[in-house]
Amino acid sequence: MRAVILNEFGGPDVLRCTEVPRPQPGPGEVLVRIACCGVCHLDLILRSGMRSRVQPPRILGHELAGEVIETGADVQGLVPGDRVASFNFQACGHCQDCLKGRPSLCRQTHGDIGQTRDGGYAEYAVLLASNLVKVPAGMPLDHACFAACVYGPPYKAIRQIGKIEPGQTVVITGASGGLGLAAIQIVKALGGRSIAITSTADKVAPLKAAHADEVVVSRDGTFGEEVRRLTGGRGVDLVVELIGSPTFHGALRSLAPGGRCVVIGELHGKPIELNLGLLIIKEWEIRGVQSASGADLREILDFMHEHGLDPVVWKRMALEDAAEAHRELANREAVGRILLVPSLTPSLAALAS
Ligand SMILES: [Zn+2]
Ligand SMILES: [Zn+2]
Structure with missing residues (x-):
């Protein structure tokens, strides 16, 4: 599969799209074909190495939505063909803060997509089933990917x-x-x-x-x-x-x-x-206030769908254009969000570099 691999920290040009083996889902995991992945300011920070949670090589991208292709052992509630969106972090579920209904305060998060596990700057990603929420029928995936973050x-x-x-x-x-x-x-x-x-x-x-x-x-x-x-x-x-x-x-x-x-x-x-x-x-x-939990995400997806909220997308770009996407976001040129869409063909500039 094609994927943008962060092999070292640095400027936008460290983001290179290459061919890598498609990952296999293990217990509790699903393989998702990525329809789209938003480019977030957090990704710029992670790419530059200012947060220590990321250890290269890593695939960035936590604002993803796509279709379940394959499920690993012990996965319940998701089957191939399901359309899903992700939320960024996985709270422990048993600390004081989690039990008080404040999972965003949990200090024992794991499975952070695009940080401690590979994310959505790729054609496919293997994700924890518990990091995914089903997208309401009829809601476009390029809306759903923005629901959590x-x-x-x-x-x-x-x-x-x-x-x-x-x-x-x-x-x-x-x-x-x-x-x-x-x-x-x-x-x-x-x-x-x-x-x-x-x-x-x-x-x-x-x-x-x-x-x-x-x-x-x-x-x-x-x-x-x-x-x-x-x-x-x-x-x-x-x-x-x-x-x-x-x-x-x-x-x-x-x-x-x-x-x-x-x-x-x-x-x-x-x-x-x-x-x-x-x-x-x-x-x-x-x-x-911090980002949305899984319970929040279900509520937000329904709210967005019910009210027909239409995310403002500045540009849709190919995986090969990830470096350019980071540059445009850093230069504050964008009004609204930049989307990486794996099915798009790269720009001439990306092919030349
Ligand atoms: Zn984000
Ligand atoms: Zn917790």
């Missing part, structure tokens, strides 16, 4: 934590990325009103096209005043914070009394200042 965190923030109801208002920072666009769609599906924050004027039109109700351009994170103006001085019910420290001050400035701020992204890793007096007076809630 792209729709998961904003879904948890907006529906499970924010409990957004019709008429409520949500600020989304870093709105033109894959998670931001997903957040806009989720807010709309719930009948809420979204205010999308972006740093460049050329993202306004695509954000409007993606059904953001309002778009505010802010380079320096001082969008709070404009958000207050747009909400009649009150502020918003929820902030979905996808950028982190550079926009956090503006996020709090945007928040109505009793509002919630859910932090999903932190791009700079810088400490922030927080006026605790304000936190008390306004009774704000600030929470972090």
Whole structure:
């Protein structure tokens, strides 16, 4: 099979598509023919070697969907022909956090796709059956592959934590990325009103096209005043914070009394200042959120399918173009997500290199 193998850490060019033997499923595992795999910011970090969990050679890619081709021994609930999507990690199921229904806090995860086992930058992958969820009938696989990592965190923030109801208002920072666009769609599906924050004027039109109700351009994170103006001085019910420290001050400035701020992204890793007096007076809630568990994924797939949520795909690229896909994501050229599609033929540029 063709697969993009990470043989060493480094820049995008370490990603090379080569021919390797097709893996065989063992006990508890299934062989999946990959229909598509999203390219995630986490993949850039893993490729560069900044996280130690990956040991080359490794096949990256955790945002995958495809069809079950073969099942190993002891696999229940999946048969060849089933259409499946994956979630990123496998919680232990018996620690305190797992038993409290917070598997994303589990410290004993295993089977992390594209990290501790091979992932979706390939024609086929052998995966733990317990990492897979069936895709609802009629739902395209190139929608389902984004359910866990792209729709998961904003879904948890907006529906499970924010409990957004019709008429409520949500600020989304870093709105033109894959998670931001997903957040806009989720807010709309719930009948809420979204205010999308972006740093460049050329993202306004695509954000409007993606059904953001309002778009505010802010380079320096001082969008709070404009958000207050747009909400009649009150502020918003929820902030979905996808950028982190550079926009956090503006996020709090945007928040109505009793509002919630859910932090999903932190791009700079810088400490922030927080006026605790304000936190008390306004009774704000600030929470972090991680990616979706298996139970979340079932709920999210149904929600996406029911509301016809359509992920914004910037480009579909062949496996041979994986290096170029990483470059475009790193350069922030993309509005929405980049998909690797194994059935596509490579670009001329990829063939020449
Ligand atoms: Zn991801
Ligand atoms: Zn656990």
